Amino acid sequence: MKGGFALLAVLGYFITQARERIVEVFVPEAGYGGEDPVEFLFVSGVLGWAILVFFGLLFVFVLLFYISWRMHTFRITAEVVEVRSGVIFRVNRRARLDRIQGINIARPLFPRIFGAARLEINQAGNDANVKLEYLASGAADALRREILRLASGTRTEAVAVATATATATATATANATAVAAADVARADVARTNVASADVARADGARSDGARSDDRRSVDGRSDVSHSDVPRAVATRSLVDRRLGEFLVPELDPDAAEPTSVVKLSVGRLLGSIILSTGTFVLIGVTLTIIIVSIFAREALFGLIGFVPAVLGFGSVYVRRFTKSLRYTVAGTPDGVRVGFGLLSTTNETLPPGRIHSIAISQSIFWRPLGWWEVRVNRAGQSARHGAAGQQNTTILPVGNQAEVLRVLALMLPELAEGHSDAVRLIGQGLAARPTADDAYVTSPRRARPLRWFSQRRNGFAFAPEAVLLRRGAIWRSLVIVPQARVQSVSVRQGPLLRALRLASVHLHTVAGPIVAQLGALDRDDALEFFAHAETAAVLGSASDTTHRWRSAG
Amino acid sequence: MSDRLELPAVTWRPISAKYLIAEFLGLLVTLLVALTLGVALIFTGWDAAPWILGVAVAVVLLYASLTPRRVRAIGYQLRDDDLLFRRGILFRRIVAVPYGRMQLVDINRGPLLRTLGLSDLRLVTAAASTGVAIPGLPEAEAEELRDHLVALAESRRAGI
Structure with a gap:
């Protein structure tokens, strides 16, 4: 099983770069004559040589890229994904399938034009990601499905694994794939290799572009829709296909049930960005400077110095806006899929049980509109950033309560409808004021000096399978930690808390933007929380099967 | 009190x-x-x-x-499913680490501790904030505890 790496993207980039570089070499000389470089070359009679050198270099670079592309191979077994790369410095990296934290497919604008995609398998740990750079666009999706299918533990029969060396000709690929036990997904991979071979031919690499027709069996489980798409597409011309891939909706309509999709509307995105904290800080600072300048004229110069900052803010806003366009959150059988981007697109699938904690938060500026932000802690950190510098820990940049609940249901099905207790708890967690039947254990009245406004909100509750921590009155947030993901629990008390007979509790999860900590609880409540959360963590991790999420029937 | x-x-x-x-x-x-x-x-x-x-x-x-x-306030206890660790008087902290959550167990011995025949034992989970380090255990006890913890962690391991 192998994928073709679309070299063309790299090559195309290289060509533009290389031309600039060569021009640069000649520019200083051209400067003497005051002529443009090409003319200079023509006049001095070395144009022929220059062209020769240019194509010679180009050939060498193409060759080098081609070799490095040929050396970049991968294989998937029932246990691991293995990638080998490098010509002089060989790199061999294996990733265990049951430790996959998420799979990310990025299509930056340029490779996307050439129908290429970058696939990244996130593993827990620093710089532990496995990257497959530049697969054919369709192959990347098929490959992700296949990896997730293997990782989920669905397969009942042992799958024979084909180890195919990377070969540019599709014939060899087809042969290699024929060795493998053929199923639909695999046939897809073979087919998309044809596409990548096309790409290779387009840039001059020799390829006979043979067809692989080794589709043998279609097992009943696979949906036919996605396997038919490549065939239909293959009959069209190369340009048509590229255009088709470019114009295809960011979220493949077959990939998820429409009911599970949460989309971000442009207006709300714009609103959320405008109503961000940064904007208010900006307005505040500007106003301060203006007011001060009424009394002291010199301060007006501060305002001038402030202009670049405003421009900077503006560009950040624009970038965040364009990158978050077409934001979708959808539930697929193999986890939550988050996708975004207009020109450069990125989408990521998080298998179940890979989310270590969830924070739903609302700043005071968003409150009148009822908007919330959903962020998560994850063990794997993708090198690709999320929408405009926001780490990809933000699952939903902005959404109303109904959407938040839908996203929550995708991430933690235990908290979805049908579990009325959990839904009620979440509702109370997001509500402005604790109701009479509030199920949260909150801070006692004597905690007022430490929690001026939020004393009645500051509290915890145990839902089935998860712990809920509710915090903040002005800056509201609700932290949800799945029991199975709790690493350890601590309770602590300093002299101030001790004087008030209080204590704080902390659920340790993997590092991320969310800290599941709750301060100023009654000492006995804290100890009870400690005992209960610890038991829950032990039970949760013992019954957890999400590392092979579909294996346990 | x-x-x-x-x-x-x-x-x-x-x-x-x-x-x-x-x-x-x-x-x-x-x-x-x-x-x-x-x-x-x-x-x-x-x-x-x-x-x-x-x-x-x-x-x-x-x-x-x-x-x-x-x-004297530093202490630990092995319970059925987790390890408890306590330290501090003024700033007290009690941590419970389920055995299945331990990723590795570390033993450190500085020159001073070695002459005293002591070791520091450190537990690492996937969460950086767990921060359980039991200082000053007798060498034999530390090694026994480490082997015990590793064995327990192995028998109960489940993902991250």
Whole structure:
């Protein structure tokens, strides 16, 4: 099983770069004559040589890229994904399938034009990601499905694994794939290799572009829709296909049930960005400077110095806006899929049980509109950033309560409808004021000096399978930690808390933007929380099967 | 005193009393450094120097006087499903780590601890904030505990 790496993207980039570089070499000389470089070359009679050198270099670079592309191979077994790369410095990296934290497919604008995609398998740990750079666009999706299918533990029969060396000709690929036990997904991979071979031919690499027709069996489980798409597409011309891939909706309509999709509307995105904290800080600072300048004229110069900052803010806003366009959150059988981007697109699938904690938060500026932000802690950190510098820990940049609940249901099905207790708890967690039947254990009245406004909100509750921590009155947030993901629990008390007979509790999860900590609880409540959360963590991790999420029937 | 964090059902296993020696030696070094710096300052003829020296020495001595209690407060206990760890008097912290969550167990031995026959044991989970480090265990106990914990972790491991 192998994928073709679309070299063309790299090559195309290289060509533009290389031309600039060569021009640069000649520019200083051209400067003497005051002529443009090409003319200079023509006049001095070395144009022929220059062209020769240019194509010679180009050939060498193409060759080098081609070799490095040929050396970049991968294989998937029932246990691991293995990638080998490098010509002089060989790199061999294996990733265990049951430790996959998420799979990310990025299509930056340029490779996307050439129908290429970058696939990244996130593993827990620093710089532990496995990257497959530049697969054919369709192959990347098929490959992700296949990896997730293997990782989920669905397969009942042992799958024979084909180890195919990377070969540019599709014939060899087809042969290699024929060795493998053929199923639909695999046939897809073979087919998309044809596409990548096309790409290779387009840039001059020799390829006979043979067809692989080794589709043998279609097992009943696979949906036919996605396997038919490549065939239909293959009959069209190369340009048509590229255009088709470019114009295809960011979220493949077959990939998820429409009911599970949460989309971000442009207006709300714009609103959320405008109503961000940064904007208010900006307005505040500007106003301060203006007011001060009424009394002291010199301060007006501060305002001038402030202009670049405003421009900077503006560009950040624009970038965040364009990158978050077409934001979708959808539930697929193999986890939550988050996708975004207009020109450069990125989408990521998080298998179940890979989310270590969830924070739903609302700043005071968003409150009148009822908007919330959903962020998560994850063990794997993708090198690709999320929408405009926001780490990809933000699952939903902005959404109303109904959407938040839908996203929550995708991430933690235990908290979805049908579990009325959990839904009620979440509702109370997001509500402005604790109701009479509030199920949260909150801070006692004597905690007022430490929690001026939020004393009645500051509290915890145990839902089935998860712990809920509710915090903040002005800056509201609700932290949800799945029991199975709790690493350890601590309770602590300093002299101030001790004087008030209080204590704080902390659920340790993997590092991320969310800290599941709750301060100023009654000492006995804290100890009870400690005992209960610890038991829950032990039970949760013992019954957890999400590392092979579909294996346990 | 009843306001303090206590788990009544737990009897804590203490660390070695010899760890106190290591703590005191460490404090002695701090004291010597403070004294040297203080004396050097006095020689510069700065008026406030003796005061600063006095305060520094007083702080170190106060800390030293509390050290025996502090060391006694460090304790751990192996329960059925998790390891409990407690430390601190003024700033008390109790952590529980389920066995299945341990990613690795570390034993550290500095030169001073080695001469005393002690080891530090550190637990690492996927969460950086767990921060369980049991100092000053007798070497044999530390190794036995490590092997025990690794075996337990292996039998209960489940993902991250």
